[in-house]
Amino acid sequence: MIAAMESHYLHGYETDRLRRKYRRQENKPSGRKRRRSTSPRRSAKRTSRDHDKYHRSKRSKSPREVDSEGHLKFKIGDCIGGKYEIVDNLGEGTFGKVVQCIKRGHKTPVAVKIVKGIDRYTDAAKIEVKILQKLRDHDPYDESGCIHMLDWFEHHRHICIVFQLMGLSVYDHMKQSGYKPFNVEAVRAISYQLLRATRFMHDMKLTHTDLKPENMLFKYKLLPSSEPHDGQEADISLIDFGSATFEHEHHSGTVSTRHYRAPEVILEHQWSHACDLWSIGCIMFELLTGVTMFQTHSNFEHLCMMQHILGPIPKCLLEGSKKLKYFNESSLVNLDWSSSEGQYIINNCKPLRYYQRDYSTELQQIFNLMEGLLQYDPKERLTCSQALRHPFFDHYILKKRNSPH
Template sequence: MRLQALHIGGSQDSSTPSVDTAASTSAVSEAAPLSAPQTPADSPGESFTDFKIGKDADLMNNDAPVNGVDKDEPSAADYDPTLDMKAEKKRHGTGGVNEELSAASYDETQTSRQDILMPDAVQPPEPKAKDPYDMFAEDDDDDMFAEDTQDTAQPTHASAKSAVPQPKELDISMMDNWDDPEGYYNVRLGELINGRYHVQQNLGKGMFSSVVRATDSKTGGLVAIKIIRQNDTMKKAGMKEIGILEQLHEADPDDKKHVIKFERHFDHKGHLCMVFENLSMNLREVLKKFGRDVGLNLRAIRAYAQQIFLGLSLLRKCNILHADLKPDNLLVNEQRNILKVCDLGSASPATENEITPYLVSRFYRAPEIILGIPYDHAIDVWSIGCTLFELYTGKILFTGRNNNQMLRSIMECRGKYPPKLLRRGSLTPMHFDDMLNFLSMEEDKITGRSVTRVLDFKKPTRDLKTRLMGGKETRGMTDSEAKELAQFVDLLDRCLSLNPEKRCTPTEALKHPFLCRPKV
């Protein structure tokens, strides 16, 4: 079966950022060195090297539409793919020993508060109250926004550092068991792990691992250490992730392709531990703080997209599928101008594309996955198309409560699936009849019972261009601004082709006019 990685990844509730393969950094000087910005191959024009942020407000989209068609759509900033995947897994009865590592099921279920991936200078907001009205859950008892997250993190500001004990290696005689009943390692502040890492902070606990923030005594910098739970299957999957990370590093020894820097791994008290570089926050956190419901400006999106596609070009070169790309798995540095592709936990060789309808977090799941069509690198390009839409609009592009309604949401925007594509899908009969009419499985608003409606999408009712440009064309945009936005629409159109064979590749994306603009 397809083994997924063990990490605390993805997104958490709206009050917490991703505790991923990068830890918080309290100061730029403490962070691990970041790669120098690189100009995309075959992109002689403007690159993200030119992207500088004087203040965080520079990320904001001041040209956001005021009368767009999606003003009431769910906010991308508030969506939690982690709890969504947990609920989806529960609904479909997965989660046994051999199934608990299914696509993205490793995501965070209990994390610390927002400051765990943020610089000391930024004060985190209070955790958001539970939302009693879950627009995504399939029933009221399965509210993915109702997760009761505990504030387990220690303060990150400098005054709190004095409370951390001096480094000391713990002796087996000091306790009866290193682990809790669920197999998590009992982390203690001040503990010296591997004779090198001084634990500063317990960052959170996910389904398959916990993450701590530690000072590397050899470098003086901060690192994130992911500690895998005591479980042979989880350890095996973690070793697979490590193998992929090492393969990517070997192909990019100079750290130019914007994939998270994996430093090393070791065993501690029977737990596999993985050490990663420091970064600041993920792109969903960026949306929450600087682009809630309005998105980021095209200048920032261009810089981020260039770096994302550079990362995808490395994955493609190494024949690796990421298989869980979303804003939560894209981290930026403290200056917000350098991005890294993170969370290789769902990654695998492209040859291991076993048919599974729940691969990738649902709102970023390509249609070929849902239809049971053999997939390839194009699934990652689809996910990035969805992500870039979110970054610009602050809204989620495709929102279906389940796979069936995801197919409907996609058709409403992108039109009918080509019959030839549908006939290739082993799971097509679950969603289409013999005449390839779509069978929309819905809930009767009066009786609450499941009903099936036959729908025919003659043309998109909420097309991509309208959703992206709603209201903008009437606001006095200059010719240059209109052209730039049209180029962005075209790039997304190429990323979101229903036929995966017609989607652009990362190299083609880097050569696209939106990303390869001449310098002014």
């Protein structure tokens, strides 16, 4: 956006400079005269058309409409899309901003995602809109657990997507509560909702590829000091389908946010629905402990942490990988454990069962479920349907059946 604006103004400056140059040439007493157009009418028409195009471009890229990062500038009370009045700014991210609006003639508030007017974000938003439309077509009554798009429109070259107003994301709720772990009942309820929504997508041959607490919104507002325990309070909706991929589409080489990235993606193998299940296993661990399972920013360190927490990576997963430089002959990551990097992993990463505080049936079940979701080999990893039938959820399913809601 900024580059385009600079190019536009430089073009205007260059045009003025050339005009002054031609005037000087015309005023010279001698020398070769500038060739004039043989068609004054066509020349005038072209000049008028270029002038109009110049000013249209200037209006569409006016710095008054966007800030230095490409966000749409607005103030409370502004109307977007001709029918949505902005009443509050809910936050912003790399993609754009989210505002609370009231639709004219309605009282129920909605959330509007205003995407940056930059080509790469606009293109991603258009893809997301198409996916949201397909999700809505398959889920007309909004029962899947995937965010329900109410409307979308374009405002000053910014794609705007309208959703039902939700509560905080799971991540923001954890942050506000000081990253306090959820109790087992809450982990059970949230995990079930997450698996159910993911199964709906997978049944549509769609992989989310970016499951994480930031992309899970509570449907109801909760106080920072409270936590969902059962029933409707734990209902969540999945959001952000900008990188979701259908089976028949091109699969990018790298997907998922680093901390929730599956080993097959790191090792540059083909990936499918199973990478979502790995992410869910990491999310469950985070809900239960309050800490991120793989707090790292490099492939090498990530693989070291995996082996320290989950055990050696099987040789079958290393075949054909471009990351063999990380491993020795015994298929272990070749790390100097006496180094600062090695000591950090030893001090901060423990075997998975180390985090099991006691041997109650509930904790035995939840760790067994996480182990099934965190299998290195995607073929051995639990599917959504298999995970939803795990005994860990029996109590929750029975409770839901007997609930009056």
